[in-house]
Amino acid sequence: MSSVFDLHPISRRSLLSGMAAASALVLLHPFSARAAANQAHLRLMETTDIHVNVFPYDYYADKPTDTMGLARTATIIDAIRAEAANSLLIDNGDFLQGNPMGDYMAYQHGMKDGDVHPVIKAMNVLGYDVGTLGNHEFNYGLDYMFKVVGGSNFPYVCANLTKGQLSSDPRQDDLFFKPYVIIERKIKDGTGAESPVRIGFIGFVPPQIMLWDIKNLEGKAQTRDIVEAAKAWVPAMKEEGADIIIALSHSGIDGTTPSERMENASLYLAGVEGIDAIFTGHQHLVFPGPKSWDGIANADPVKGTLAGKPAVMAGFWGSHLGLIDLLLEKDGNSWRITDFTAEARPIYHRDDKKKVVADVADKTAVIEAAKAEHEATLAYVRTPVGKTSAPLYSYFALVADDPSVQVVSQAQTWYIKEMLKDTEHKDLPVLSAAAPFKAGGRGGADYYTDVPIGDIAIKNVADLYLYPNTVQAVVITGQQVKNWLEMSAGMFNHIEAGAKDAALLNADFPSYNFDVIDGVTYEIDLSQPRKFDNDGQAINPEANRIQNLRFEGKPIDPAQKFVVVTNNYRAGGGGKFPEIASDKVVFVAPDTNRDVIVRYIIEEGTINPSADGNWGFKQLPGTTVTFESGPKARQYVAKVKSVRIEDAGEGTEGFAMFRLIL
The missing domain is CATH 3.60.21.10 (Metallo-dependent phosphatases)
Structure with missing residues (x-):
């Protein structure tokens, strides 16, 4: 050479x-x-x-x-x-x-x-x-x-x-x-x-x-x-x-x-x-x-x-x-x-x-x-598979229940219920865990999902779910569901009550480990420290950021068993979530999560991915925090009903800054 x-x-x-x-x-x-x-x-x-x-x-x-x-x-x-x-x-x-x-x-x-x-x-x-x-x-x-x-x-x-x-x-x-x-x-x-x-x-x-x-x-x-x-x-x-x-x-x-x-x-x-x-x-x-x-x-x-x-x-x-x-x-x-x-x-x-x-x-x-x-790839990704009645975006996926994560959970839940209907697990309640993959961060100020109302093509599904993971399901207890969410809550910094414009997001916590679990409702108390570090080790064993965790409107039973549908990465121990490993797996799918989303959209014809607001932050009167998102997020601020978000000016490296009123 x-x-x-x-x-x-x-x-x-x-x-x-x-x-x-x-x-x-x-x-x-x-x-x-x-x-x-x-x-x-x-x-x-x-x-x-x-x-x-x-x-x-x-x-x-x-x-x-x-x-x-x-x-x-x-x-x-x-x-x-x-x-x-x-x-x-x-x-x-x-x-x-x-x-x-x-x-x-x-x-x-x-x-x-x-x-x-x-x-x-x-x-x-x-x-x-x-x-x-x-x-x-x-x-x-x-x-x-x-x-x-x-x-x-x-x-x-x-x-x-x-x-x-x-x-x-x-x-x-x-x-x-x-x-x-x-x-x-x-x-x-x-x-x-x-x-x-x-x-x-x-x-x-x-x-x-x-x-x-x-x-x-x-x-x-x-x-x-x-x-x-x-x-x-x-x-x-x-x-x-x-x-x-x-x-x-x-x-x-x-x-x-x-x-x-x-x-x-x-x-x-x-x-x-x-x-x-x-x-x-x-x-x-x-x-x-x-x-x-x-x-x-x-x-x-x-x-x-x-x-x-x-x-x-x-x-x-x-x-x-x-x-x-x-x-x-x-x-x-x-x-x-x-x-x-x-x-x-x-x-x-x-x-x-x-x-x-x-x-x-x-x-x-x-x-x-x-x-x-x-x-050939362009022709492939432009192929429509269905429609959406609401915009799909991930600009606020780290601070509020989000439509881009919601549709993934909807598809996973639809799929696993069908797969388990004739098994020994058919009567267990089903929850779904999904994380935002395109949420800015190292990917930059344009690294967000943004799909308008109308046709959904394969490129949009690939945008919603970046990786060719396969579907898996685990059976865990209510206490393990709580710990799963405690681990996810490491996404956020410890915020003192009364703080003004404190930085909300933990820059060392990857967004793909911020799992939202659908099928339960809960609040995150930012005034408490994180319970687990990034390796799943309990660093504040007495901390309980996850508050008011409920299933079907009632406090979750720590001993009750649940099926949680997720992907092979998480079910196999990826992210080091406490007690989530291959020994909990009860179903290994031949299908990728993306294929399941495509099939769900085809089945539905038109999907309604509006977030259901099943999680949010516990109120901290007099407290505000800030976070960065893409500049295009400004057009969706008014659509977020579960939290109060304000435009806080310009961020760094092309990002926009927003304020969350707790």
Whole structure:
């Protein structure tokens, strides 16, 4: 692979635009410019969490967007290659599922012999050197995943995914993929002389795939702890002669005490002796970068280091390209790192009015590679399946009972009652748990469901339910229902009575874990602290945020049994909700939650998704709180009857601010 592709001028804005004449003078990175004899600049580039977003197109809103798309990131890749004498490109996983193109390819098109998936076509155009797997690669099953990766022109590595039971020695595990690859390249030093360098890449997937995709993996695969696998395989890479070892970790950054089979283990992975640099992902955040990393020991979000080693997390959906630049120095017959920089370079910015401004244009070759599948996806998502008599929106899904969550619960309840009508559970009362998936947050100020009155197409259903989860049901007690809701109430900060415009939402609590349970009524008392932390551990055992919990108008009986319909992620223990795990599962559906919603809408013809107001906040006289939502939420404020909401001006990063009067 050539180390220099299309040339672009180097002022930051014009560099990123990728649209100037190829003959313009290229300014090299300082490491390339200053490298002496026996010194060389190596640039490593990362994409992560692409989630099939090849095109800069929002299939849910059915319109172009400037905040995503590998076709845009590709233009940065071209420009950034031009700044360096030597470069390699990697992908850090979660490329296969996540938007309607992914579903169209898996469920409508399939993968026939000789087919190449559009995201792989795009990657092949860009000349990736190596990739690893993310948790969403398993959503459509192992056979499908292997067909897809079989079309790549580059290898995949994963050191902690086995075909069967774990061995006593990780190096004896029967792995699905090579644990690592060592790529030998000729590298140019500061004088232009070339010498061989051996760069090792080792990959890791979150062990939790065995919970999240148990339907696809049980009895077929197993996972090992990330750090344990690294400690076994990194010495093998050294034994094989790797000069530099790079970890491809589809795992985020968590500063809490290390634990076995940790989901976000990159900080502790970086501490493994022999690893020189680490690419991370999974959390859909940016590192080095602002906000999220304050207070994590041994993580430097300014310099871009974990345990003192260069590290990057490159956002999601192609929003950024991760860069680790290494200045290498020859030490005998091998190379060592003498300096480094780390950066996550974006494809867009916001102007003074917070409007999104594209920094790059599409790369034509990437667009052409996936054009046919893109057009087929558009036809697929525009197919109507029914009508709605009320607007479906999620702008207030975190602060009030919400129509976008309501319709999911209606469909799940309709489905499970039919499925259980001839079983031993037919006489148990049915509740439904559902969470808002598009609720702003890291997705940005436009990341909300907004479907007007009228036709509902498949794109709208996919918008309501982003993931290809399957329906499952658990049988639990009334007390466990309460604890489920107590866990969900971690979405909110502790609010002192009488507070003025206190921040309502807990930024560290993911919205997809904010389950609303329909079939009961309840209030949330914000004056009490949260009962459980994000790991489901009781941190305030005496706290009772969930008040006035009733079933059929009467206080819920802690011992009464209920069927709760949910998805395979939650029923299998995803989110670490207290006592909710696979041992409570009584029904495993062959259908995805999205398919159930489609069938429900078809059955009904016209749905009425108006929220029934079954939950709300306990009144705290004289208290107000604030929260951010999308600017388009302003048109729906008057429709929210269960709480008092006021416009509170502008928020940050394009959001609008609202006030809730308690």
